[in-house]
Structures are given as structure tokens and as C-alpha cells.
Amino acid sequence: MIDATLIAGDGIGPEVVDATVRVLDALGSPFAWDRQPGGMEAVAIAGDPLPPATLASIKRTRLALKGPLTTPIGGGFRSVNVRLREEFQLYANVRPARTLIPGGRYEDLDLVIIRENLEGFYVAFEHYIPVGDDSHGVAISSGVNTRAGAQRILRYAFEYAIRNGRKKVTAVHKANVLKALTGLFLEEARTMAKEYEGRVVLDDRIVDACAMQLVLNPWQFDVIVTTNLFGDILSDEAAGLVGGLGMAPGANIGKTAAIFEAVHGSAPDIAGKGIANPTSLMLAAALMLEHVGLAKDKQRLEDAVSAVMNQDGIRTGDLGGKATTKEFTDGVIQRLAA
Ligand code: NAI
Numbered sequence: 001m002i003d004a005t006l007i008a009g010d011g012i013g014p015e016v017v018d019a020t021v022r023v024l025d026a027l028g029s030p031f032a033w034d035r036q037p038g039g040m041e042a043v044a045i046a047g048d049p050l051p052p053a054t055l056a057s058i059k060r061t062r063l064a065l066k067g068p069l070t071t072p073i074g075g076g077f078r079s080v081n082v083r084l085r086e087e088f089q090l091y092a093n094v095r096p097a098r099t100l101i102p103g104g105r106y107e108d109l110d111l112v113i114i115r116e117n118l119e120g121f122y123v124a125f126e127h128y129i130p131v132g133d134d135s136h137g138v139a140i141s142s143g144v145n146t147r148a149g150a151q152r153i154l155r156y157a158f159e160y161a162i163r164n165g166r167k168k169v170t171a172v173h174k175a176n177v178l179k180a181l182t183g184l185f186l187e188e189a190r191t192m193a194k195e196y197e198g199r200v201v202l203d204d205r206i207v208d209a210c211a212m213q214l215v216l217n218p219w220q221f222d223v224i225v226t227t228n229l230f231g232d233i234l235s236d237e238a239a240g241l242v243g244g245l246g247m248a249p250g251a252n253i254g255k256t257a258a259i260f261e262a263v264h265g266s267a268p269d270i271a272g273k274g275i276a277n278p279t280s281l282m283l284a285a286a287l288m289l290e291h292v293g294l295a296k297d298k299q300r301l302e303d304a305v306s307a308v309m310n311q312d313g314i315r316t317g318d319l320g321g322k323a324t325t326k327e328f329t330d331g332v333i334q335r336l337a338a
């Protein structure tokens with residue numbers, strides 16, 4: 001058995017987490033769950049959306065599956081997701097975007113966005129300067145990219161490409177304008193590419209052009225690696241190409257811990273109705289299986305999810321279907337048993 005922390009999260013979190021755990025059980029997965037509170041539930045229990053016990057659990061297991069967490073606005077709490085990334089130095093955010101449902105606008109798409117998860121504008125060095133009686137007359141934000149941080153994420157991207165039989169890494173930047181902040185990233189990409197000559201090709205794009213190319217011809221991309229804010233935006237865009245946030249998994253990887261999650265939020269508008277699409281978290285669990293060396297189980301789970309959507313025609317409302325979370329999940333379990 002492999003110890004792993006399980007955080008149900010807020011809104012639709014408990015629904016999609018339950019669905020995913022049922023599917024993992026049906027698959028005979030090796031995870032021994034240590035269930036811990038996070039988000040609003042944890043605020044109610046412990047007065048903190050990320051209580052010490054939850055942190056201690058992840059420190060012990062170094063592996064977690066989490067549902068979405070609501071970030072209370074104006075409550076004085078920092079984003080739990082950002083705290084987790086910092087606490088465990090989860091420097092790589094990996095977001096595959098693969099077509100699951102044929103017949104749409106973007107058939108056979110299979111790309112991966114690797115986003116730097118700790119630096120850039122997310123360091124939140126921000127302040128205001130008053131102008132006259134306007135206390136917010138000027139807003140200032142500083143981005144921080146380090147050479148070491150750029151090397152770390154670029155190394156991850158090149159190694160990821162090799163491990164997964166991918167041929168091209170595209171470094172996305174805005175070095176024409178943010179010459180220092182993102183120029184450093186591009187410079188490091190070019191330097192590192194020399195080490196991988198003959199194995200992986202490096203390509204680069206300016207972020208705005210990349211955003212357009214993702215719409216016009218996303219098939220040209222294989223692995224995209226980029227800084228924090230650009231990665232945030234492009235990875236949601238890529239999720240949109242393959243059916244929306246309900247379909248996209250995410251992995252947050254550090255040297256000593258890894259946290260897997262759906263990329264969508266807590267969806268308060270549909271919480272408790274039993275209609276959420278659990279695919280995103282199920283695919284995140286598939287990435288988690290791969291992470292612990294169970295590539296075959298990952299494939300089985302992905303194949304079962306695809307078969308339920310495409311052959312059995314069982315789809316949740318966000319995909320134009322009528323199935324409930326439970327019906328979809330039962331479908332996946334039946335497929336796994338077949
Ligand atoms: P959201 O992703 O929760 O919802 C956006 C829209 O997509 C809603 O209409 C929702 O019903 C729909 N949707 C999302 N997931 C779905 C699913 N699995 N099945 C069917 N429909 C789905 O984004 P929103 O509304 O901006 O954020 C709500 C809360 O979630 C906020 O407190 C935010 O901070 C938090 N959040 C947490 C994240 C995390 O923990 N990783 C990521 C994004 C947002």
C-alpha cells in the first residue's frame with residue numbers, strides 16, 4: 001500500500017473525490033488514504049483552511065489527491081493552493097490537454113503545458129503608491145524569476161519530453177517586452193536545449209502569438225513550458241480546446257512531494273446537486289497512478305473514462321449529456337470490471 005493524503009475540498013469537491021475514490025477502489029489501486037480537511041470545512045473545524053494536521057499528513061505521505069478549495073474572498077486567508085505550492089516547493093504544474101471526445105473542433109489533440117509554479121508575478125510583491133487623496137493612485141507589482149528556478153522547470157520539461165516520447169519543447173515568453181523577467185527564461189531554455197540536441201527540439205514563441213496559435217493550429221505543439229502567469233492562462237486555454245475545465249487534470253510536482261487535482265474550482269453553482277463531471281479528478285488520479293509507477297493502471301483508467309463517454313454515451317451536463325455524477329462513475333466502474 002502507498003500512503004496518500006486525501007482532501008475532499010469544497011463545493012463539488014466531496015462529490016468528485018468520492019466518485020474518484022470509488023473508481024480507484026474498483027481499479028484495485030494501492031493508495032491508503034489519510035483523509036484530512038482543507039478549505040472551508042477546515043475553517044469550520046480548525047479555523048484555518050490549511051490546518052497543521054493536513055500539512056503534517058502531506059509531509060508524511062508526500063503524495064496527495066485534492067478536491068477544489070474555495071478561497072474565501074476578504075477573509076484574510078491566503079489561497080490554500082498557493083500555500084501548498086510554496087510549502088512543498090511544488091515547482092512544476094503539469095497540465096495535459098488531450099482530446100477525449102472525437103468529433104469536436106480539435107480532434108486528436110495531445111499536448112502538455114508545463115508551468116513554473118512558484119515564481120514570476122505570483123510572488124505577489126505588490127503595493128500601492130498614493131496620489132493626492134487617492135491611496136491607490138499607482139499599483140506596482142514585481143515579478144521574480146531566478147536562473148535556478150528557470151533551470152529547474154526547463155529541466156523538468158526536457159526530461160518530461162524524453163520520458164514520454166515527446167519530440168518538441170516550446171518555450172513561451174515575452175522577452176521582447178519583459179526583457180529581463182522573461183528574457184532570462186528564454187536564455188536558459190536555449191542553453192539547456194544544447195544538452196538535448198538530437199533528442200528533443202526546442203522551439204520558442206511569444207506568449208500572445210502562442211495564444212493565437214493554440215486556437216488556429218494547436219497540433220503544432222507537443223510540450224509547452226512557460227513562466228507562472230503565462231502558464232496559468234495558456235493551460236486554461238488548452239483545457240478549453242479539449243472540452244473545458246471539467247475534463248482537465250493537473251499535477252503539482254516538487255522534489256519531495258506531489259499533489260494531484262482537478263483544474264476546475266469548487267463550482268458552487270452546481271454543488272450538492274450530484275451533477276458534477278468527475279472526469280477532471282479521475283484523470284488527475286490517473287496521473288497520480290503514473291507518478292507512483294503504475295502506468296498500466298493509468299491507461300486502464302483513462303481508457304475506461306473514454307469508453308464511458310464515447311461508447312456508452314454516458315455524459316454529464318457540462319458535456320451536453322444527462323448523466324449524474326453517480327451514473328457516470330458507475331459506468332466507469334462497470335468498464336473497469338469488463
Ligand atoms: P469553477 O471552476 O468552480 O466553475 C466555473 C464554471 O465551470 C461553473 O459554471 C461550474 O459549474 C463549472 N464547472 C466547474 N467544474 C465542473 C465540473 N467538474 N463539472 C461540471 N461543471 C463544472 O470556477 P469559479 O466559479 O471561478 O471558482 C469557484 C471557487 O473555486 C472559487 O472560490 C475559486 O477560488 C475556487 N477555485 C479553486 C481551484 C482549486 O482548488 N484548484 C481552482 C479554481 C478555482
Ligand code: MG
Binds near residue numbers: 232233236
Ligand atoms: Mg488558473
